[in-house]
Amino acid sequence: MSPKAAIARLCMAYAPHLRAPASVDPAKVLWALAGCESDFGAAALPRHEAAYCNIGRGRYDVTALTRQWGCAAHCSYGPWQMMFGHLVDFHPLHDALTPAFFIVRPPTTAGDLEYTVMAEHSIRCAVAMLNAVILGRQGATTLAEVAKAWNHGNWRDQFDDSAYTDRAARFYATPFPDGATAPPASQTEVHNAPAPAPPVP
DSSP: OOHHHHHHHHHHHHGGGSOOOTTSOHHHHHHHHHHHHHTTTTTOSOEEOGGGOGGGTOSSOOHHHHHHHGGGGGEEETTTTEEHHHHHHHOTTGGGOOGGGGOOOOOSSTTOHHHHHHHHHHHHHHHHHIIIIIIIISOOOSHHHHHHHHHHSOTTSSOOOHHHHHHHHHHHTSOOOTTOOOOOGGGOOOOOOOOOOOOOO
16 A cells, blocks of 8 residues: 555545534545645655754754653654654653654555554544644634644744645645545544643743
8 A cells, every 4th residue: 555545545534533614625634734744645754843953942842852852852753744742742642652653664565554553643643633723722714724723833823824725725636546445434533632731922
């Protein structure tokens, strides 16, 4: 199974768990974000995000995670490229979670279990965060709002993230691969944790 087919299957499987507004297709929202972040799972290895790196006087303070994990705490992970701090917040097994879990190359053979397990943990976290923060606390109602919040953190500010939201729109319109089908709904689960409190200014 190719990365693209694996991601399509997961998007369709976990779409029913996404509390998306009626104006968008939840499976295609997940699909669009994966397209923007990892070329539909083909580039899912960890990516260092300088804005989180205290060593480089980063914009975001993740001191506690940095003490425990070093620069691994400053990386985004998986097909949806979630920051490690968000994975810790929204992964149901966060106490046992390590960055090494997400250092998995795309599958080279059909049914590559290691990649599939990593990608499924990633989408569970992505859906939980979208539900709690972006669709929940922030109240996003359009694909553009969801995409901007996913990339930038908050869709309500004045930051121009049109390059990213335009890409999300193109990927949203990209068809799923031929033959992609979702597994039975009984095999999917999302840990909908409450949204963490926003940082105090």
